[in-house]
Amino acid sequence: MKQIKTSSPLHGEITIPGDKSISHRSIMFGALAKGTTSVHHFLNGADCLSTIGCFRQMGIDIQQETDGRILVQGKGIHGLTAPSGTLNVGNSGTTTRLISGILSAQSFTSFLSGDDSLNSRPMGRIIRPLSMMGARIESLSGNDCAPLMIQGQPCLHGIRYESPVASAQVKSAILLAGLYANSPTTILEPSLSRNHTELMLSQFGAVLHTTLLESGEAESTISPCDELYAQDIFVPGDISSAAYFIGAALLVPGSEVLIQNVGINDTRAGILKVCKSMGADITYMNQKDGAGEPTADLLVRHSSLTGTCIEGSIIPTLIDEIPMIAVLAAFADGTTIIRDAAELKVKETDRIQTVTENLRAMGADITPTDDGMIIHGGKPLAGATIHPHMDHRIAMAFAVAGLAAQGETHIQEEQCVDVSYPGFFEMLSGLTR
Numbered sequence: 328m329k330q331i332k333t334s335s336p337l338h339g340e341i342t343i344p345g346d347k348s349i350s351h352r353s354i355m356f357g358a359l360a361k362g363t364t365s366v367h368h369f370l371n372g373a374d375c376l377s378t379i380g381c382f383r384q385m386g387i388d389i390q391q392e393t394d395g396r397i398l399v400q401g402k403g404i405h406g407l408t409a410p411s412g413t414l415n416v417g418n419s420g421t422t423t424r425l426i427s428g429i430l431s432a433q434s435f436t437s438f439l440s441g442d443d444s445l446n447s448r449p450m451g452r453i454i455r456p457l458s459m460m461g462a463r464i465e466s467l468s469g470n471d472c473a474p475l476m477i478q479g480q481p482c483l484h485g486i487r488y489e490s491p492v493a494s495a496q497v498k499s500a501i502l503l504a505g506l507y508a509n510s511p512t513t514i515l516e517p518s519l520s521r522n523h524t525e526l527m528l529s530q531f532g533a534v535l536h537t538t539l540l541e542s543g544e545a546e547s548t549i550s551p552c553d554e555l556y557a558q559d560i561f562v563p564g565d566i567s568s569a570a571y572f573i574g575a576a577l578l579v580p581g582s583e584v585l586i587q588n589v590g591i592n593d594t595r596a597g598i599l600k601v602c603k604s605m606g607a608d609i610t611y612m613n614q615k616d617g618a619g620e621p622t623a624d625l626l627v628r629h630s631s632l633t634g635t636c637i638e639g640s641i642i643p644t645l646i647d648e649i650p651m652i653a654v655l656a657a658f659a660d661g662t663t664i665i666r667d668a669a670e671l672k673v674k675e676t677d678r679i680q681t682v683t684e685n686l687r688a689m690g691a692d693i694t695p696t697d698d699g700m701i702i703h704g705g706k707p708l709a710g711a712t713i714h715p716h717m718d719h720r721i722a723m724a725f726a727v728a729g730l731a732a733q734g735e736t737h738i739q740e741e742q743c744v745d746v747s748y749p750g751f752f753e754m755l756s757g758l759t760r
């Protein structure tokens with residue numbers, strides 16, 4: 328259990344670990360490319376290590392250099408070999424869904440399984456479109472969840488798929504299977520989800536393009552591909568991890584924190600827009616555009632926040648940050664409404680429920696809804712015992728709440744932060760020294 332006390336002002340400069348989504352993709356695409364892919368600032372979190380473990384099991388040599396770089400010895404698009412046992416995807420939805428697109432087209436059968444949370448998350452959303460492409464995927468428990476058996480099919484066919492959800496994991500699974508199809512594959516999503524797959528696959532030599540339609544929908548098409556080419560990948564700091572330090576600096580009076588080299592890709596940076604609309608003092612410095620993934624240093628100062636409304640196409644760009652945003656809303660003056668976010672129910676936990684349970688424990692006025700929550704902010708919050716239910720983002724968001732609440736907060740199962748942010752608590756306490 329981690330004890331958090333009301334904090335003195337936070338001061339300092341920090342560098343956030345590498346982006347989780349981009350780190351996963353660098354391993355996967357590196358494995359499928361010819362040659363050595365070198366990954367700088369890779370996230371050594373448990374989820375990304377699950378991805379490394381799976382590709383090692385399929386014959387890919389992946390080593391960490393003394394300077395921290397990861398070297399992936401790619402074997403080409405048809406170079407994976409049959410794993411000797413079940414692929415362990417741990418807690419990682421990204422590993423599971425993206426790898427399923429790849430495994431659908433291999434010349435071998437594979438089995439994959441994860442922890443209890445992972446094995447209860449919906450996989451029908453990828454099983455359906457991949458099956459339309461000719462894949463053979465079976466949910467071994469018969470409930471559209473992992474464990475999955477994937478019998479690779481050497482000849483997939485291109486489809487045009489209208490996804491009911493804006494999900495980068497679904498989109499990426501389909502695009503990766505599309506690399507192996509015999510004709511182009513198109514996915515239409517209700518609004519644009521994070522586009523790291525499109526940006527990085529293009530960098531590796533795949534041919535794909537995305538069109539934003541007048542309706543607000545986004546359409547991405549990938550052409551079949553014979554070869555991907557190894558790359559040097561520079562992973563920016565993860566904005567989803569930076570979110571907790573942005574939140575802490577905004578909430579604790581007197582704070583001023585510089586967060587260096589954060590990825591600010593538009594399809595991820597919704598939290599910055601929301602913070603701005605709540606009155607946050609955040610300055611972008613040193614903006615760069617590295618291989619399609621823009622970055623900036625963010626200077627964040629304590630601010631008085633007001634409630635806001637978050638809905639529609641911005642939701643996929645901040646879906647993982649909603650626990651942190653909900654905490655900000657509880658300390659803000661006025662009401663915050665979050666809607667169109669039913670996807671929260673199928674994350675590592677049902678985050679509508681886990682945010683509500685824990686904010687109520689601290690004394691906040693929050694009403695859960697079918698697709699979000701309503702928070703009447705400004706009530707003083709008191710320290711409480713927080714139950715993350717092994718969800719890393721709940722543990723971190725409520726550690727920040729504990730810094731701004733009166734009294735002591737106890738975060739249970741604090742080790743769950745290792746999924747995306749080993750060293751989180753040390754970095755947080757380092758800013759108050």
Ligand code: S3P
Nearest residue numbers: 348421493494495496497646647
């Ligand atoms: C991710 C996409 C998002 C996000 C997850 C990582 C990715 O999930 O919540 O943490 O790397 O593609 P969905 O695509 O299912 O919304």
